[in-house]
Amino acid sequence: MVxxxxxxxxxxxxxxxxxxxxxxDVGDDVYGEDPTINRLEAMAAAxxxxxxxxxxxxxxxxxxxxxxxxxxRGDQVILEYEAHIYHHEVGALSSVAGLLPRLIPSDYGAIxxxxxxxxxxxxxxxxxxxxxxxxxxxxxxTVLTAAEMAAVSEVAAGAGMKVHLDGARLFNxxxxxxxxxxxxxxxxxxxxxxxxxxxxxxVGSVVCGTxxxxxxxxxxxxxLGGGMRQAGVLAACGIVALEKMVDRLAEDNMRAxxxxxxxxxxxxxxxxxxxxxSNMVVVNGAPLGLDAAALARELAAxxxxxxxxxxxxxxxxxxxHHGDAEIGQVVEAVKDLNRAFRS
Numbered sequence: 059m060v061x062x063x064x065x066x067x068x069x070x071x072x073x074x075x076x077x078x079x080x081x082x083d084v085g086d087d088v089y090g091e092d093p094t095i096n097r098l099e100a101m102a103a104a105x106x107x108x109x110x111x112x113x114x115x116x117x118x119x120x121x122x123x124x125x126x127x128x129x130x131r132g133d134q135v136i137l138e139y140e141a142h143i144y145h146h147e148v149g150a151l152s153s154v155a156g157l158l159p160r161l162i163p164s165d166y167g168a169i170x171x172x173x174x175x176x177x178x179x180x181x182x183x184x185x186x187x188x189x190x191x192x193x194x195x196x197x198x199x200t201v202l203t204a205a206e207m208a209a210v211s212e213v214a215a216g217a218g219m220k221v222h223l224d225g226a227r228l229f230n231x232x233x234x235x236x237x238x239x240x241x242x243x244x245x246x247x248x249x250x251x252x253x254x255x256x257x258x259x260x261v262g263s264v265v266c267g268t269x270x271x272x273x274x275x276x277x278x279x280x281x282l283g284g285g286m287r288q289a290g291v292l293a294a295c296g297i298v299a300l301e302k303m304v305d306r307l308a309e310d311n312m313r314a315x316x317x318x319x320x321x322x323x324x325x326x327x328x329x330x331x332x333x334x335x336s337n338m339v340v341v342n343g344a345p346l347g348l349d350a351a352a353l354a355r356e357l358a359a360x361x362x363x364x365x366x367x368x369x370x371x372x373x374x375x376x377x378x379h380h381g382d383a384e385i386g387q388v389v390e391a392v393k394d395l396n397r398a399f400r401s
Contacts (some may be wrong), residue, residue: 059361059384059387060361060362060363061361061362061363061380061384061387061388061391062363063362063363063364063373063374063375063376063377063380063388064363064364064365064373064375065255065365065375065377066227066255066256066310066337066375066376066377067254067255068377068379069254069255069256069257069258069377069378069379070258070260070379071258071259071260071295072258072298072302072303074298074302075258075259075260075294075295075298075299078294078295078297078298079291079292079294079295081294082094082290082291082293082294083290084288084289084290084291085288085290086287086288087113087285087286087287087288087289087290088280088285088286088287092286092287092288092289092290092293093290094290094291094293094294094297095113095286095289095290095293097293097297098111098113098264098293098294098296098297098300099111099112099113099264101297101300102251102264102266102296102300103264103266105239105240105300106225106228106239106240106243106249106251106266107239107240107243107244108243108248108249108266108267108268109267109268109269109272110266110267110268110269110271110272111264111265111266111272112264112265112266112272112275112276112279113262113263113264113286113289113293113296114250114262114263114264114265114279114284115261115262115263115284115286116254116262116263117224117226117250117251117252117254117263118146118147118148118150119263119279119282119284120250120263120264120265121143121147121189121222121224121250122147122150122151122154122155122278122282123265123275123278123279123282123284124222124248124250124265124267124275125143125151125155125157125187125189125222126154126155126274126275126278127248127267127271127274127275127278128186128187128220128222128247128248128271129155129157129186129187130184130186131155131156131157132156132157132158132183132184133157133158133183133184133185133186133187134157134158134159134160134182134183134184134185134186135151135157135158135159135160135185135186135187135188135189136160136161136162136169136174136177136178136185136187136188136189136219137159137160137161137162137188137189138161138162138163138164138167138168138169138189138190138191138194139161139162139163139164140167140194140195140196140197141161141189141191141196141224142191142195142196142224142226143189143191143224144159144161145196146195154282157187158183160177160185162174162177166194166197166200166332166333167191167192167194167196167197167200167202168202168203168206168210169188169190169210171209171210171212171213174188174210174213174214175213178213178217178219185217185219186218186219186220187219187220187221187222188210188214188219188220188221188222189221189222189223189224190202190207190210190221190222190223190224190246191223191224191225191226192207192223192224192225192227192228192231192242193226193227193228193230193231193234193335193336193338195226195227195338196367197333198330198333198334198335198338198339198340198373199227199230199314199333199334199335199336199337199338199375200333200335200336201230201231201234201235201335201336202231202242203235204235204237204241204242204244204245207223207242207245207246208245210245211245211246220247220248221245221246221247221248222246222247222248222249222250223242223243223246223248223249223250224250225239225242225243225249225250225251226250226251226252226255226263227251227252227255227256227336227337228242228243228249228251229251229256229257229304229307230256230307230310230311230336230337231336233304233305233307233308233311234311234335234336239251243266247267247268247271248265248266248267248271249265249266249267250263250264250265250266251263251264251266253295253296253299253300255377256303256307256310256337256377256378257296257299257300257303257304257307258295258299258303258377258378259292259295259296259298259299260292260295261292261295262292262293262295262296264296303378306378307337309378310336310337310376310377310378310380311335311336311337311376313337313376313380313381313382313385314334314336314337314338314339314374314375314376315334316385317339317374317376317385317388317389318331318334318339319331320389321339321341321389321392324389324392324393324396325396325400326345326346326392326395326396326399326400327341327342327343327345327346327353327392327395327396328341328342328343328344328345329341329342330342337375337376337377338373338374338375338376339373339374339375339376340367340371340372340373340374341353341364341371341372341374341392342370342371343356343370343371343372344369344370346395346396346399346400347399348370348399349368349369349370350366350367350368350369350370350371350372351366351368353366353370353371353372354366354372356395356398356399357372357391357395360390360391360394360395361387361391362374362387362388362391374388
């Protein structure tokens with residue numbers, strides 16, 4: 059058996075989602091007439107404490123339409139140095155939206171207020187937006203607290219800037235902190251979250267904000283080719299995701315923590331337990347003399363698929379298809395790898 063831990067995007071829809079797809083009431087979403095999409099958008103907005111929502115095919119499109127809706131071409135956008143928007147969304151903020159990224163480094167993904175103030179004071183041209191990320195992918199799934207987000211929001215508001223949250227895994231963060239999502243999203247002007255990752259829907263994300271903001275975002279969605287027709291068959295899965303799949307994310311977070319602690323106890327591969335805060339575990343092959351490609355290859359040879367993180371790490375992401383048996387198989391693979399490479 060192969061345990062595929064490359065991403066929680068690999069989750070399959072539940073049986074209930076498949077039934078909901080078959081029974082979905084649909085219409086033309088470009089005309090605003092798909093009742094299932096309308097219901098998902100309203101439900102999503104309420105869940106994150108915003109006025110309105112917009113269903114989009116992907117999180118990358120959601121982030122892009124949000125940035126375009128908050129800014130003008132030529133504006134500067136401030137992001138954390140390892141932001142997914144900058145590294146993994148194919149440069150769309152510049153090539154499509156005409157925006158200039160300004161990157162601020164941090165230790166765990168939380169932009170320090172002092173660093174943000176300094177960046178704003180030196181900013182030229184006009185800086186109109188700050189983007190946050192929670193959980194933070196490239197920092198290993200770290201979680202930004204409400205206090206950290208509020209501190210950034212306060213500085214941004216004082217400088218006349220908006221704040222957008224890339225909340226692809228927002229619900230993992232909320233569950234990890236033991237708070238409602240609104241505790242985190244009250245500090246931002248807009249938020250995008252995915253229903254297609256740990257929540258297990260096959261397709262889709264939702265952008266939420268004010269009604270005026272969503273009106274602009276809807277136009278940009280259309281411009282980017284995201285106008286959908288009878289897509290209620292997909293949105294139906296998102297409704298089930300929000301109703302049934304949020305609380306169980308605690309299981310993914312718990313199993314990720316247990317896996318990380320076991321790997322740390324075994325020795326050999328490195329793992330920074332301080333960064334294991336949600337459903338991701340980043341293992342480092344450097345102590346065994348393995349770079350990222352070699353580590354991914356050796357794990358795959360032992361039945362575990364992970365995502366390479368150069369120079370020497372592999373990311374393992376826990377999702378609902380990984381029960382105790384699968385986690386146990388990963389542990390055995392790590393034990394065998396340690397035996398093969400420890401001197």
